[in-house]
Amino acid sequence: MDLNLVHMVLFLVGIIAFAAGNAAYLVWVERKGAARIQRRTGPCEVGPAGLIQPLADGAKLMSKQIVFPDGIDKPLFMLAPMFAMIPAVMIFVTIPFGPVGFGPFADFMIVAREMNIGLLMILAFASVNVMALLLGGWSSKNKYAVISAIRGVSQGIAFEIPLVITAITIVMISGSMQLSTIVEAQAGGFWNWNWMPLQGNLFGPVSFIVFFICFLAETNRAPFDLGEAESELIAGFHTEYSSMGFGLFFMGEYANIVIGASLTTILFLGGWTSPFPEFVPVLGASSFLWFLLKIYLLIWTVVLIRWTYPRVTLWSLLNLAWKILIPFALINLLGSAVLIKILPMLGL
């Protein structure tokens, strides 16, 4: 058993730092984006352009008292935030960020532990996330929190189905569940990426749109943030949480957004491969910088969507999942399977 302790510890620290740093600065991006759209300035007092605001917020969260309201189920109340954060960290273990791409370590893959069923691992741990919401909402002994938990669970279960079906479509096309193999199958330019309807993959755009909508819904982002609809449910399942209990839920949410964006990038947007490797040789043909660029562009899209679209109602949300996305995903799966079998027969 080859156990490289330094490698593991470095990646563990790196993953947690990456998740926490992203959570802190994505909040800043979110607030700046919201401010831009609503013609405000957003955070601007602490540091240049409010850049130190996230650190101040973090210090505030960590130094606050944890309040346990009367009547809560205390053990579950304390465990729920951990259930929000641990699966996210576990998922980062298997996400490959791509090779360095330049310098002396150009071929070094930035990944803690690549698995040959990496996609399955991500989906499995992502499905545990609903449990945190459920436990948190239930143990708070708060009506708003319970309503939010029930909403969150029905939403999570409904959107997980089309998400997984679409992921299976991509697995069929690439013939592998290993994330780096899926990315390498898309190398060579943006016309090879899975969401383009070229290269025989006619249903690519449908898959991409279904997957992206499910990703928004699974991470409880607006316009699907029924679980924490501020105007109806105060703050939803984390109404009663204070200090780092709330902080962990928040970090978990932003970590999930980063995971969703990474997964969308890997499955549909060519991962760490360059969109035009031959014409414009910027950053090399494959580099983790491309990967980061793509996921942050996706996250920015998610922020824009949050601040421009109004929240849907619960019924239209569930109808969207059960009546539109699941049939579309199933037809998409069948169509892709038929295409994969028929096109080689026709010699294409």
Place this chain on the structure above:
Amino acid sequence: MNIPISADMASIVKEGVFFGFLIVTVVGALLATCAKRMVRAVFGLVVCFIGVAGIYYFLGSPFISLMQLMIYVGAVAITIAFAIMLAEPDEDKIEAKTPPLAGPFAVVLGVAVTWALAAASLGAKWMNPAPVEKEGTITQVGEALLTNYSMVFELVSIVLLIAILGSLVVARSGRDKSC
């Protein structure tokens, strides 16, 4: 960056993690059976499932381990918890009445089962299993399901279809058309 780690240390870490999963499984199972609040019992079940998933991983099948996590934790346990939350919002005062002889009977039965299992496991000749090839586990599962066990596979899908249809029938009758 390579720090050589002796085989001893690696096996200690490995066994530690394995026994950790065993303890998690047993603690989860105890929590699931002893907890007085239903939601805590479901939580114990979740912990137990996670432990079992870890044991599957050690048995050389990460695929089944992850499916265990995805299906049992991500779907089954959540559905159970959901049902409990909808059905029993306040369960503080439920005291189950037990027949007078239930306690002693349970003790006798428990001792008997423990003795039988211990006798069976201590008396058996344990052989080292043939090394399982770790690569291609999904391939093996898939091939087995679609060749040797295709009949079972089809029957299971029919059972699932009937379950879906049944739940649709049950759900349809109690719903008004307003929403």
